[in-house]
Structure formats: structure tokens, C-alpha cells
Amino acid sequence: MPFLPVILWSDVLIWLLLLAAILLGWLSARNPLWRTAWQRVGRSRSGMASATLLLAFAAVGLLDSLHYRPRLAADGGQGASAQPAVYAVEVLSLLDALLTPLRTRNEKTYSAPLATRAHAKETIEVRGSDGRLQQTRDHPRLRYGGAHLGADEERRDADVAGRVLQALGLALLTWAVVVVAVCGGVARAQGSDWRQAGQRIWRSDGDFAWSAVLCALAALLLLAMPVALLAGDYHVFGTDKVGQDVLYQVLKSVRTALVIGLVTTLVMLPLSVLLGVLAGYFRGWVDDLIQYLYTTLSSIPGVLLIAAAVLMMQVLIDTHPQWFATAAERADLRLLALCFILGVTSWTGLCRLLRGETLKLRELEYIQAAQAFGVSSLRIIGRHILPNLMHIVIIALVMDFSSLVLAEAVLSYVGIGVDPTMISFGTMINNARLELAREPMVWWSLSAAFFFMFSLVLAANLFADAVRDAFDPRLAGSP
Amino acid sequence: MLAYIARRLLYALPILIGVNLITFALFFVVNTPDDMARMQLGVKRVTPEAIDRWKAERGYDKPLFFNDEASGGAMLTETIFFSKSARMFVGDFGRAEDGRDIAREIVSRMGPSLAIALPTFIIGLLVSVSFALLLTFFRATYLDFWGVVLCVAMMSISGLFYIIGGQYLISKLWKLVPISGYGGGLDAWKFVILPVLIGVVSGIGSSTRWYRTIFIEEIARDYVRTARAKGLAEAAVLFRHVLRNALIPILTGVVVVIPLLFMGSLLTESFFGIPGLGSYTIDAINAQDFAVVRAMVFIGSLLYIAGLILTDLSYTFVDPRIRFN
Numbered sequence: 055m056p057f058l059p060v061i062l063w064s065d066v067l068i069w070l071l072l073l074a075a076i077l078l079g080w081l082s083a084r085n086p087l088w089r090t091a092w093q094r095v096g097r098s099r100s101g102m103a104s105a106t107l108l109l110a111f112a113a114v115g116l117l118d119s120l121h122y123r124p125r126l127a128a129d130g131g132q133g134a135s136a137q138p139a140v141y142a143v144e145v146l147s148l149l150d151a152l153l154t155p156l157r158t159r160n161e162k163t164y165s166a167p168l169a170t171r172a173h174a175k176e177t178i179e180v181r182g183s184d185g186r187l188q189q190t191r192d193h194p195r196l197r198y199g200g201a202h203l204g205a206d207e208e209r210r211d212a213d214v215a216g217r218v219l220q221a222l223g224l225a226l227l228t229w230a231v232v233v234v235a236v237c238g239g240v241a242r243a244q245g246s247d248w249r250q251a252g253q254r255i256w257r258s259d260g261d262f263a264w265s266a267v268l269c270a271l272a273a274l275l276l277l278a279m280p281v282a283l284l285a286g287d288y289h290v291f292g293t294d295k296v297g298q299d300v301l302y303q304v305l306k307s308v309r310t311a312l313v314i315g316l317v318t319t320l321v322m323l324p325l326s327v328l329l330g331v332l333a334g335y336f337r338g339w340v341d342d343l344i345q346y347l348y349t350t351l352s353s354i355p356g357v358l359l360i361a362a363a364v365l366m367m368q369v370l371i372d373t374h375p376q377w378f379a380t381a382a383e384r385a386d387l388r389l390l391a392l393c394f395i396l397g398v399t400s401w402t403g404l405c406r407l408l409r410g411e412t413l414k415l416r417e418l419e420y421i422q423a424a425q426a427f428g429v430s431s432l433r434i435i436g437r438h439i440l441p442n443l444m445h446i447v448i449i450a451l452v453m454d455f456s457s458l459v460l461a462e463a464v465l466s467y468v469g470i471g472v473d474p475t476m477i478s479f480g481t482m483i484n485n486a487r488l489e490l491a492r493e494p495m496v497w498w499s500l501s502a503a504f505f506f507m508f509s510l511v512l513a514a515n516l517f518a519d520a521v522r523d524a525f526d527p528r529l530a531g532s533p
Numbered sequence: 534m535l536a537y538i539a540r541r542l543l544y545a546l547p548i549l550i551g552v553n554l555i556t557f558a559l560f561f562v563v564n565t566p567d568d569m570a571r572m573q574l575g576v577k578r579v580t581p582e583a584i585d586r587w588k589a590e591r592g593y594d595k596p597l598f599f600n601d602e603a604s605g606g607a608m609l610t611e612t613i614f615f616s617k618s619a620r621m622f623v624g625d626f627g628r629a630e631d632g633r634d635i636a637r638e639i640v641s642r643m644g645p646s647l648a649i650a651l652p653t654f655i656i657g658l659l660v661s662v663s664f665a666l667l668l669t670f671f672r673a674t675y676l677d678f679w680g681v682v683l684c685v686a687m688m689s690i691s692g693l694f695y696i697i698g699g700q701y702l703i704s705k706l707w708k709l710v711p712i713s714g715y716g717g718g719l720d721a722w723k724f725v726i727l728p729v730l731i732g733v734v735s736g737i738g739s740s741t742r743w744y745r746t747i748f749i750e751e752i753a754r755d756y757v758r759t760a761r762a763k764g765l766a767e768a769a770v771l772f773r774h775v776l777r778n779a780l781i782p783i784l785t786g787v788v789v790v791i792p793l794l795f796m797g798s799l800l801t802e803s804f805f806g807i808p809g810l811g812s813y814t815i816d817a818i819n820a821q822d823f824a825v826v827r828a829m830v831f832i833g834s835l836l837y838i839a840g841l842i843l844t845d846l847s848y849t850f851v852d853p854r855i856r857f858n
Contacts (some may be wrong), residue, residue, distance in 0.1 A: 076650065108664050122725065333554075346547065346548070347551075349553055350548050350549055350551035350555065350834075352555075352837075353548055353553070353791070353833075353837040353841075354552055354555065354833060354834050354837075355796065355830070355832040355833035355834070355836055357799055357814075358814065358826065358829055358830045358832070358833055359555075361814075361818045361826060362556055362559050362560070362823075362826055362830065363559055363824070363825075365818065365821055365823070366559050366560060366562065368821075369821075377561065379812060404731065407542055456689065460691050460692070463691045463693055464691070464692060464693065464800060467693055467800070468799060468800075468803075468815060468818065469819050470818060471816075477690075483691070483693050483694075483697075487693075487697055490700075490701045490705070493703065500694075502696065504690075504691075504694050507691060508689055508690055511689040511690075511691075512686060512689040513619065515685050515688065516685065517687070
């Protein structure tokens, strides 16, 4: 085999989450109440535009969640086939393979976006007109940035402009194809002709906010396509201190943010649902115990509890190096431990909410009727209480995502976040925070991290609002 | 009222014990007293006798939670957990790893923390409540719509960027105030103004939106319609009726954080080099100084419980229907 698949724990969880999402979709399609709620989300323009963006981020994250170790080239000639295969220690993902030029073409140090020369001056040797070597201080030429231009560096602007125009044309073309496909699909589904379908989509008076999806897609294509075409030969967002491409870093950060935002809820959810429902349904000493537990946990300032837990985990990891085959596995386990800690420290809010709601539900007539019929508690909880709590759970899930992504950045800055070797928005900001003070200023790392993180969190916030508006029964009547 | 406060304080006791239990368990599960002794003594001087002496000197020579050699109540009191945490209840937090007295350090660092946190809190509250009232006044117009959009955009920006951007713009580019540091006395305002400004701006988005939701919910009530029917101006309705009735949900979120202002802000203080409790905690985290982290956890939860009690008490001031007996 040319590669050895590596299954990291976070990969497993990410794909499990995808499976769970599909299952949720299937269940929602069967339940009429949920179906109407999701249809309300589908009609929301901001919700669908942000969902488009989120799907793009999710695609990047999923591509980055298939890991392998490439086989090292054997140097034994004919005898190589008999030798056992040797695999690299480095764990790569499918995204890494797609971005090989970005990953491998490292410069020496800082270079500005689209630059052909390094950011700082160095002493370099130049052969003067009389043929002798002279030492001058100048910006050295980059090894890869704009290397295809050769000595003809003035051509860079024309080259970049040409590529951008080409990319914009390509983006518009792709977009047009998608628009035609959507129009055709809508026309067939409604049995109307193309013109009517197009008008409906444009006015977005259908059941689904296609216009918002198409607008978001257009914006995405117009931004991503030029970057994609330029990235092959330039460092579109520049390079960082050790010469690594910033575009590569921000794309890798997406997965870390998604893992933190999603896997944490996996830990939080069972705790808060189980304990909240038990406390609300059984009351008495169960309630007292669970209330004591969450009051105690929530009275510890969140950051401090996380800090204490992460400190302890760090000690544990440092004293047991034999547990991890590769550095990637260690970083991955630390990421999961962080998710676990974040989950254990943040379930209390949702638990309190669910307990209150269960207290209210158990006094309703249909539950009392079920109790009078002698239905078992387990069955009442499963059949009558849990389904009526699901809207709170779904709202809490989408609302928590963005705050978790933001929290990761802060925690990594404080030094209690992800492993320093793992690329994340937090580590990027942490490495770049002193760069603004440099002369001349280095702004691209921070800007790129800012832009990507902002768009991810903004999309998540807008989507969460759309979901909340659709699922919250208090808001259900209002438009 | 007094009886109510006394009962609440009594309830706080088991919670504080639980908090201590959690921090202790977290620490000693992976780091036994033997490990601590080895780390402190260094590699060269580690002998079983030295470890025992180190543990005896610092009171780590007892069992962790339960002493089965003792009898009666001493089974619980003759343990590390009891001896270490019982002293915290009387304000003795022990010494940090650099030998300084933690309690004294905390007292001296409280001032700078409050100098930043208190103005941030008050100005932030006033600004976001006024913005929220403004948006409510112009509800269902373009101003309201774009105001909410702006709020969502502002709350999508990480706090780190507010600090980095503010420092760059105001201190480096415009050179208005020093970039970081702290000075006592009258000079302090120079160092305080920037962190306060950034703290206020970074909090505006989420809190304005939150208060707007409360006001909008309140404005749909019957008494508001009555007030309008009486012919009151919209401004009078908002200030005299909606604002006062919305105080309960606002207080729920606000009063609980007032005691926690003493703790300072981890991020702001470490970015601006302010010698407050927040930066103290961060330094302790980075130096893996568990004694300090434990003390801060204890004080933090104490203040949080105080905040909860204060919240309940504040209800009686804004809503005369609420009584404790």
C-alpha cells in the first residue's frame, strides 16, 4: 500500500458526528413538527446563506479528518519489495495531500502576501557589472513565491491581475452552471417552466431560500477561486515567521475549530440531558444531589477550572510519553482532552434549563395520565418528555458552537488550549500577536486568522439565530 | 431577611467544600505528594528520607482524604485535604512556590484589578442598555435591523482581536496612551483608559443584543399598551415602564458578576501588563503553581456564591412583591 491509514480519535468522533447529523435529518423528516421547524430554517435567508458558508468550512474540516502516513520511498532497488514497508512518522491528511504545494514550499521567514521578495532586508551577495561579488543589503528573492516569473519580477502585477481575471471568469461560469442546475431542479419539482422558476428563486417566495444560497455561493466562489488560482505560485496570504504559508495554516485551523465546537457538545449533551431530566422528573433527593453538583461546578470560575484540569492533563501526558506513537496522536489526544474538559465545565447551563422544563412538563395532564395508567418512568421519559425537550437541546447546540470556537482562541492564548504544535486560530494569534509591533509591520498572519475566524463565527451565529427562531415555540407564531 | 441570608450562607458551605474537593481531586489524581517532593527537591537530592522530610515539613505526610489509622472525627481531620482546605476558610492560603504569602499578594493585587474591571462594568452596562433602548425605540426599522446586524458582527470577533487592534491603533499608531503597564496614584488613568475602552467595546455586541431581546419581549405586554393608550409619549413608555419592568431579567445577569469583578480579567490584565489578580492567575497557570490556582478557584467560587445571594437580594429592591421570610 502506498500509505498507511491512521485513525485519530478525533477523526472517529467527527465522522460519527456526521453520521449523527444524517440520522437527525432522517428523524426530522419523519416527524412533522420538526419538519416544519427545519422548513422554517430553510426559508430564512440569513440562515441559508450562513449554512452555505458553514458547509464550505465543514468540507474543509472533513477533508482534513482523513489521516494517513505516506510510505517512504525504499532505496533498495529490486530487493525493496521484500523489505517491510516503511511509513513516514509524519501524519498527513487528505487536505494536506491536496495542499501539498502550500505545505511543502516553505520560505525562510516572513514574506508579504503575493510577494516575490522577502519581507526583511538581508546581506546578500550580488555579482556587480564588473563581474565581482559585492555585498549589499536588500530583500532577498523568495525561493517559491513567484518563482515562475524568473528574473522578470516586474511582470508580477500583470501576472496576478491576469490570474485574478481568469479566476473571476471561471467563478462566474461555475456559478452560472449551478444557477441553471438549481433553476432546472426547481422547475421540474414544481412542474413550471424555467422562467417562472427563476423568478420564484429570485423573489425567494418558494419553500427554500435559494436566492440566499446562490448569493452566498457567488461570494464564496468569487473569493475562493482567485485564491485557488494564485496559491499555486504565490503565497497569497504571505508566510509566517518560520516561512510557512499562512493560507495553509488558516485552512488547517478550520478543523481544530470544528472539533472544539462539535465534539465538546458530544461530551456536554449526555451529561446535561440525563442529569437535567432525572433531576426534573424524580425530584426529591435526586434533584438535590444533581443541583448540588451543578451549583458546585458552576461556582468555580470557568477559566480556572479549565486551567486546573488542563494543567493536570499536561502533567499526565508529559509523564506517559509511551502512550503516543506520533506527535500528531499526542496533539490529537490533547485536543480531545480539551474538548472533554470544556464539555464537563459547560454542561451546567443546559442542565439547569432542562431541569426547569422537565419540572414544568411532568405536571402536564398527558404525563399524569400516563403515570395513572402505570406507564414506567423510563418509558414516560423516553416517549413523552425527551421529545418535548429536543428543541431546547438543538438551540443550545447551535448557540454553543460559536462561543466554543471563540473560547479555543482565548484558551490557546493563555497557554491552556490545544497543543502548541497543532495549528489552530488560537495558536496562530498567539504566534502573531507581537508581529504588529515589528518594524516594518507584519499584518497578514493576524488578518488572515481574523478574517477566517470571523466568517466562521459569524456564519455560526447567524445560523444559530435562524435555528432558534424556527425552533423556539415562543417565537414560532411571529414571522 | 437576615435569617434568609444566614441560611444561604450556610448552604454555601457544602458547595465550597465540594469546590475544594474537585480541585484537590484534579490535582492529586496525577500528582501525588511524592511526585511534588521529587519535583521540588530536584533530581540529585532525591532519597526516600529527603522525600519524607519534605512531606513532613509541608504537611503532606498524611493520607489524602481518609485516614483509617485515626479514630472518630480524626479520621477525616487528620488528612491533607482537611488540613489544607480548612485553613482556606479562615483566609490562610499558604505560600506560592516563590515563597510569597498568597493572601497578602491577593490583597495588594485587588486594587489594580478593580481599577480596570469596575469602570469597564459600569460604563459597559450604561452604554449597552442605552443602545438597546435606542434599538427598541426604532424597532422594526432599518436602524434596528442594521443595529442588530452590527451587534452580531461585533460579537463574532474574538476578544483577542479587540485587544490587539485597540493597542495597535491607539497606542502605537496614534500614541495617545502607553501600550501597557500600570502606575499607582494619579498617573493610573493613563494606563486604565485603554483597557477600559477595549473592554467596553468588546462587550457591547452581545450585551446590547441581549438587552434588546428583553426590552422587545417586555414591550409586547399589556401594561405597555395601556400606557400608550393613556397617551404617554414613546420615550416615557420606554423609560418609565419598560426599563423598570425589565430590571428583573437584567439584574439576574448583571448582579452575579459584580463580586467577580474583584477577580479581574485574565486576558485584559495579561495583555496590558496590569499587576492584578487576573494576571496573577495567568502567571500561576503558566508556572504550574497549584497553590495559587487553588486559592483563586476558592476565592472565585466564594465571590460567585456571594453574587447569587446579592442577585436574590436585589430582586427585593426592584420588585416590592418579592419578600423573603
